[in-house]
Amino acid sequence: MTTIYRFGPYRLDVAAGMLFRGTEPVALGRRAVTLLQMLVEGPGNPISKDTLIESAWPGLAIEESNLTVQIAALRRVFAEEPGGENWIETFPRRGYRFIGPVVAKEQHSPGAAADGQPAPALAVPDNPSLAVLPFTNMSGDPEQEYFADGVVEDIITGLSRIKWLFVIARNSSFTYKGQSVSVNQVGRELGVRYVLEGSVRKAGQRVRITGQLVEAETGVHIWAERYDRPLDDIFALQDEITLNVVGAIEPSLREAEIERVKRKRPENLDAYDLVLRALPHVFLAMPAEAVKAVPLLERALTIESDYASAHGLLAWCHQIFFARRGYSQASHDAAIRHARAALAYGRDNATALALGGFVISITEHDRATAFEAFEQALAISPSSSFALFFGSNALAYAGEAERAIDWAERGLRISPFDRLNYVAYHGLAIAHFQRGRYDDAAHAARRALQSVPSFSVSHSLLAAALAKLGRIEEAKAVALQVLALDPSFSAVRFCAAIGLPTALAEPLADAWSVAGLPQ
Numbered sequence: 428m429t430t431i432y433r434f435g436p437y438r439l440d441v442a443a444g445m446l447f448r449g450t451e452p453v454a455l456g457r458r459a460v461t462l463l464q465m466l467v468e469g470p471g472n473p474i475s476k477d478t479l480i481e482s483a484w485p486g487l488a489i490e491e492s493n494l495t496v497q498i499a500a501l502r503r504v505f506a507e508e509p510g511g512e513n514w515i516e517t518f519p520r521r522g523y524r525f526i527g528p529v530v531a532k533e534q535h536s537p538g539a540a541a542d543g544q545p546a547p548a549l550a551v552p553d554n555p556s557l558a559v560l561p562f563t564n565m566s567g568d569p570e571q572e573y574f575a576d577g578v579v580e581d582i583i584t585g586l587s588r589i590k591w592l593f594v595i596a597r598n599s600s601f602t603y604k605g606q607s608v609s610v611n612q613v614g615r616e617l618g619v620r621y622v623l624e625g626s627v628r629k630a631g632q633r634v635r636i637t638g639q640l641v642e643a644e645t646g647v648h649i650w651a652e653r654y655d656r657p658l659d660d661i662f663a664l665q666d667e668i669t670l671n672v673v674g675a676i677e678p679s680l681r682e683a684e685i686e687r688v689k690r691k692r693p694e695n696l697d698a699y700d701l702v703l704r705a706l707p708h709v710f711l712a713m714p715a716e717a718v719k720a721v722p723l724l725e726r727a728l729t730i731e732s733d734y735a736s737a738h739g740l741l742a743w744c745h746q747i748f749f750a751r752r753g754y755s756q757a758s759h760d761a762a763i764r765h766a767r768a769a770l771a772y773g774r775d776n777a778t779a780l781a782l783g784g785f786v787i788s789i790t791e792h793d794r795a796t797a798f799e800a801f802e803q804a805l806a807i808s809p810s811s812s813f814a815l816f817f818g819s820n821a822l823a824y825a826g827e828a829e830r831a832i833d834w835a836e837r838g839l840r841i842s843p844f845d846r847l848n849y850v851a852y853h854g855l856a857i858a859h860f861q862r863g864r865y866d867d868a869a870h871a872a873r874r875a876l877q878s879v880p881s882f883s884v885s886h887s888l889l890a891a892a893l894a895k896l897g898r899i900e901e902a903k904a905v906a907l908q909v910l911a912l913d914p915s916f917s918a919v920r921f922c923a924a925i926g927l928p929t930a931l932a933e934p935l936a937d938a939w940s941v942a943g944l945p946q
Contacts, residue, residue: 430533433530433531433533434467434527434528434529434530434531435528439460445460445880446463448507455504457880458483460880461483462483462501463501465482465483466515466523469524469525470525470527471524471525472524473523474524475521475522476523479494479522480493483497498515502514502515514526549618549840550618551614552618556592556595556618557586557592557593557621557623558594558613558614558621558623559579559582559583559586559594559624560603560622560623561579562627562636563627564627565628565635566628566629566630573707574627574703575627575629576703578636578661579597580706581665583596584777584778585665585666587809588808593841594810595619595810595841596812596841597842598845598847599812600617610646611644614643614644617843618843620642620643621641621642621643621649622641622643623638623640623641623672624639624641629658632658632659633655633658634655635653636653636654636656637651637652637653638672639652650672654667658696697730698727698731701724701727702724702736702737705719705740706720706740708720709740709743710846710847712743712879713747714748714752721744724737724741724744725741733768734772735776736773738766738783739766739773739776739778739779740782741761741765742764742766742768742783742786745786746758749924750924751883754924762786763787765786766786766787766790766791767783768783769782770784770796777814778813780801781801781811781816781817782817783800784804784821785817785820787800788824789926790924794825797821801817801818801821812838815834815837816838816851817850818834819831819834819835819854820851820857822834823857823858824857824925824927824931825928826928826930826931828858828859828861828862829858831857832854832859835852846878847878848874849874849875849876849878849882852874852875852878853884855868855871855874856868856871856872856888857931860888860891860895860931860934860935865893868888868891868892868895869893872889876889882912883909883912883913886908887906887909887939890909890944891935891942895934895938899941899942902941903942903943905942906939906942906943906944909944910944917946918936918939918944918946919936
């Protein structure tokens with residue numbers, strides 16, 4: 428569930444980490460937003476300075492003046508309202524409390540609109556369409572949650588290889604994890620005809636998986652089965668479930684489609700297990716999380732050196748280090764080395780091809796090889812949101828604006844609630860900026876910020892669009908957020924590192940200069 432706090436004209440979206448005034452996001456850093464959340468969660472109650480500092484700067488020893496600066500930023504925002512500068516009251520040498528308008532707390536399910544009403548139903552595609560919900564972990568051990576999720580992810584990957592089947596990506600269907608939702612709601616919110624749900628029980632060296640396919644609109648069960656197998660049969664079992672589901676949807680399943688589902692699997696379950704454990708850390712695309720993923724992925728490669736997915740994820744980790752930790756040559760070289768390995772070993776793996784292509788495009792700047800990898804990924808798996816998201820980003824940085832927009836919009840339809848959708852929104856923001864559609868660019872950048880509020884690139888794209896719109900004070904306020912998140916930001920270094928074409932680099936650098944960002 429997403430938590431929303433409303434007070435006066437403001438809305439604090441906890442999941443997005445953003446404050447809105449009406450429908451417009453307010454330029455606040457993540458620490459100010461964290462402090463505001465603490466204050467509005469206990470309106471009228473004094474909160475000590477120590478509690479606030481530990482919440483916004485966990486584990487760090489900082490000067491109290493840092494807290495004062497953030498509280499002052501909040502007061503400046505609220506000063507736009509009559510008496511708003513007094514909404515946060517100071518208790519000298521003790522702390523602060525919120526005494527502003529009445530705070531209403533709301534809970535929204537995935538897919539609900541900001542006003543709490545159900546989101547409009549998405550149109551169901553003409554061809555068969557399906558979402559796979561997270562399977563319930565029946566093992567009695569929360570530590571096995573990752574295994575149940577991995578089973579589902581592989582089933583989704585197999586289904587995505589069927590050319591005539593529209594499959595919702597994993598990151599959108601997993602927004603329902605832990606939720607009690609009807610298949611009708613899922614079908615309406617994701618725009619699909621069928622929903623697959625089930626459970627996984629792993630005990631010792633055996634696994635039990637149940638699955639049932641339901642028609643979303645009517646609730647009619649199309650297919651159901653239970654499997655008890657040795658754990659070393661898990662990959663064959665995933666293929667069997669996938670083929671049974673596809674066969675239930677399309678009885679005339681051709682032999683070619685059966686073969687398309689199958690792909691090269693890791694030969695060692697330990698390597699597979701390590702990659703599953705690393706995935707949640709990589710998906711956050713933050714250096715502090717990528718650090719946790721790298722040793723897991725490197726261990727997987729010591730077990731199975733040609734594991735394409737492990738190479739692709741490691742390439743992305745090192746690209747994150749390169750782009751957000753000072754552009755070191757070691758990270759640059761490691762990113763390219765693993766990206767090339769992902770392409771070499773992952774010729775039938777859409778995700779590995781997409782990750783490898785993305786890193787090669789924006790780090791090595793070999794766009795011909797990168798786009799060939801993206802096209803190959805989509806030929807293998809037309810429903811790969813990974814390929815469409817990362818491809819749209821790479822296309823936008825290469826200056827291919829219209830193609831980038833097409834890929835981003837296709838990817839967002841396949842995975843409307845994806846936690847990686849900021850990648851597609853970056854592609855949209857850059858492409859619209861290049862085409863001079865600055866309102867659209869600003870909107871896309873804001874959507875990216877809703878997913879990852881602490882991503883400096885999203886703030887920089889918003890600052891550039893606002894500068895081109897002539898909203899200079901807003902652009903400068905957003906630019907301050909860029910520098911707070913990335914003090915070493917340089918327009919020239921960013922454009923050179925990504926390899927932006929001159930037609931895109933020059934207007935971006937000019938806009939950043941107007942916004943007050945260093946050249």
